[in-house]
Amino acid sequence: MTINSLFIIATNDLKVFMEKHWCSAIKRSVLDDFLEQLRGLSDVNDMPIVFLGPNNHYLVHILHNDTIFLAVTREDVMPLMITEFLHRIKDVFIDYFGECSVNSIKENFVVVYSLLDELLDAGFPLVTEPNVLKELIRPTTMLSSIKNTVTGKSNVSENLPSGQLSNVPWRKANVKYNNNEAYFDMKENLNMVINKQGSHLLSLANGRIDSSIKLSGTPDLSLSWQNPKVFNNVNFHPCIRLKRWNMEKMLSFIPPDGQFELLRYQSSINGAAALPFNIRANASLQAGKIDISISPKRLVSPKPVMNxxxxCKMPACVTNVNLNASEGSYSFDSFEKRLKWEVGKLVSGTAPSLRGSINLKEKSDLRLVFSVQFSVEQYAASNIKVHQLNVFGEGYKAFKGVKYITSANAVEVRT
Structure with a gap:
């Protein structure tokens, strides 16, 4: 995979405010057709990820908040490799600056250019591990900014990271902690489509395991599961030993120091059982009525369903709504035609409902689609469970913990 150039574009005016070239410089004119098509769209999300520019230049981009990261390559490469690398750049910026936006990038131009020099070398990915990057380029603080201004120095380290030349380049050498800890957050985002009869047309969980490792020395960890068959399309951190996983379905690895993403996965789930509550939605623009009810399930999680x-995005024929919410509150934006019902926390034994009438300029045959957002702790929709976590190679006893969090990514209820 060779990336010739990177252009960073602001979505508010669709202008390039930063560019970086690793091979020969590519003129901005290769973006003209891309930007022209982008300006003709009502939503920038509708733009194809891969775009063929002039003279066989391939343009691959990702969108994050108010920023577009666009890579240009002259080779026929797998687009997913480039999009994955662009996401890694975005994640590194978030790790360094707390957010990834036009303002945060502009305020840290020098650090951004230094990071891009280390992330890619001659168009090929070089150092992509945040822990190693922080040894090469120290994060900016107010004190370091003042010091660099006075002394003329930069945040770039004069020495290579201690683990850069070892067989575990993602981990620093001679790490020491008074309290040795290993914590894992298993986060699952649900994608569901529920029809009018309550049947699940789509039920999929996208999961990730975020790790926070503070262990002295060079520990060797093994993580086993009660039901590893639920893992599909797994994307591993480079520290994972693939042979051990393929043979035993066990995660064996020497972890990086600090916080990192251990793996990502997908899981097909039983939608009716995985959703931590029952939801029923009846709405008719012909009759001008809405009736939504939600009831939490028992024994799903010791924690309540939160947030x-x-x-619901209403059609243009809707002028207003007159509803009654038994729990929480609702609002209707007459300009955006958007109905929002904030239920809050689902308490066991209650069934929040939203009922009432819709005011229409004219009757319509369109069907409404309701989107549901929520989060619940100590619950995994895929029913994945950690069986055992062991630490080898060091003589201390580590504190270990696993937390499960399930939330909605795109849960739709059709009427």
């Missing part, structure tokens, strides 16, 4: 929000 429940139901939204």
């Amino acid at each position: 429940v929000v139901v939204t």
